[in-house]
Amino acid sequence: MKNYIFTPGPVAVPSEILIEMAKPIMHHRTKEFEAIFAEVREGLKYIYDTKQEVFVLAASGTGAMEAAVVNTLSRGDKVLVVNGGKFGERWGKICKAYGLDTQELMVEWGHSVDPADIEKALEKDPKIRAVLVQASETSTGVMHPTKEIADLTRHRDDVILIVDGITGVGVFPLPFDELGIDVMVGGSQKAFMLPPGLSFAAMSEKAWAFNKTSDLPKYYFDFKAALKNAEKNTTPYTPAVTLIIGLAAVLRRFREEGRESMYKRHALLSRAMREGMKAIGLDIYVKDVPSPALTTVVAPPEIGSSKVIKALASEFGITVADGQDQAKGVIFRVSHIGDLDKTDTLFFISAIESVLNKLGYKFNYGAGTKKASEILFGE
Numbered sequence: 545m546k547n548y549i550f551t552p553g554p555v556a557v558p559s560e561i562l563i564e565m566a567k568p569i570m571h572h573r574t575k576e577f578e579a580i581f582a583e584v585r586e587g588l589k590y591i592y593d594t595k596q597e598v599f600v601l602a603a604s605g606t607g608a609m610e611a612a613v614v615n616t617l618s619r620g621d622k623v624l625v626v627n628g629g630k631f632g633e634r635w636g637k638i639c640k641a642y643g644l645d646t647q648e649l650m651v652e653w654g655h656s657v658d659p660a661d662i663e664k665a666l667e668k669d670p671k672i673r674a675v676l677v678q679a680s681e682t683s684t685g686v687m688h689p690t691k692e693i694a695d696l697t698r699h700r701d702d703v704i705l706i707v708d709g710i711t712g713v714g715v716f717p718l719p720f721d722e723l724g725i726d727v728m729v730g731g732s733q734k735a736f737m738l739p740p741g742l743s744f745a746a747m748s749e750k751a752w753a754f755n756k757t758s759d760l761p762k763y764y765f766d767f768k769a770a771l772k773n774a775e776k777n778t779t780p781y782t783p784a785v786t787l788i789i790g791l792a793a794v795l796r797r798f799r800e801e802g803r804e805s806m807y808k809r810h811a812l813l814s815r816a817m818r819e820g821m822k823a824i825g826l827d828i829y830v831k832d833v834p835s836p837a838l839t840t841v842v843a844p845p846e847i848g849s850s851k852v853i854k855a856l857a858s859e860f861g862i863t864v865a866d867g868q869d870q871a872k873g874v875i876f877r878v879s880h881i882g883d884l885d886k887t888d889t890l891f892f893i894s895a896i897e898s899v900l901n902k903l904g905y906k907f908n909y910g911a912g913t914k915k916a917s918e919i920l921f922g923e
Contacts, residue, residue, distance in 0.1 A: 545861040550892055552682050552711060552838040552865060553733040554740055555882025565790040572785050578777040580792050585774060587795025588744060591713060594720035598746045599770045602784045605710040605731030608743035610638050611765035612706050612727040616754040619643050621673040624665050626657045629683035630868045631708060635676040642760050653684050653870060656832040659692040666696060674704045679712030683868045685840030687833045691723055698724030704751055710734055711837040715810045715881060726751040732787060736794055737882045742787050810836040813880040813889050820893040820916035824907040829875045839878045844905050849876045855899040862895055886920040
């Protein structure tokens, strides 16, 4: 049986990228690698839509999240963390681990944060030095209003905005310079359609000003060292050579497709999935603005998501992600990032209809594929 991965990380990797990474490895202190790294640097600036350096770290996205904190903040700094899911919660855990005075703005799962609540918090406490948020909260499928939040911080010289763009960069518009984001992190195993192992981070001029006074401990994730080496098309320590070779190939593909086409593709696939699920009577977990990176679907309560997930795997070779914490057993999470297209989306909806029918769920069989097909291929 052929296997299909529809999880929001890791994602399906294109065959031509896998072939590129299967080539004999090269040494990282050579002109050959420096040329590839130079190409990667420019390609990342294109995807981030920035003139700033975008650092490449040999770490998962959480490594870049930690790096964002330790390169900008200082012991005892007060921070505001938007906690509306497992990854918002992770911002809080990282900040607390480094002794920061962490104030969490709790947001009900499935809902986007209200920028007015952030504004109130900033006005109430002028000692807040940073706002930390997910552009796309992967545990719930919610998209937070990054632009509106950036509008609150960009003109405050004493506050920076740190954004987890791990399932946002390359999925929907997050123009780093234009929005006035101060630090934004990304990860290879999401829209960059690579295996896990690389993460990315960009810093604004304001963030670099914060860096000058930052006293949190840093060694492997020291952005000053990363910048010094990046300017010579290299890294401070041994990089993930094979993944960077794959990244260069992915970034070429991104340039060929173009940012706007990428955003439209993700928007189309996600819309088709949401409407297809609704057509067979399933609810979408997100109550406000859904992220185009994934669709979070509420399984029929009498069945539960665990049975749906197991049936998809055993009957169709499809892997999807369960919910986490309070959403575990309640939702399943379907990705639109990675090497997925219109036919993959239609195949998944057809598979879910077959599985639900066998599990005894009553619905208008075929309504989901019909609705999605109309959206994907023209009504």
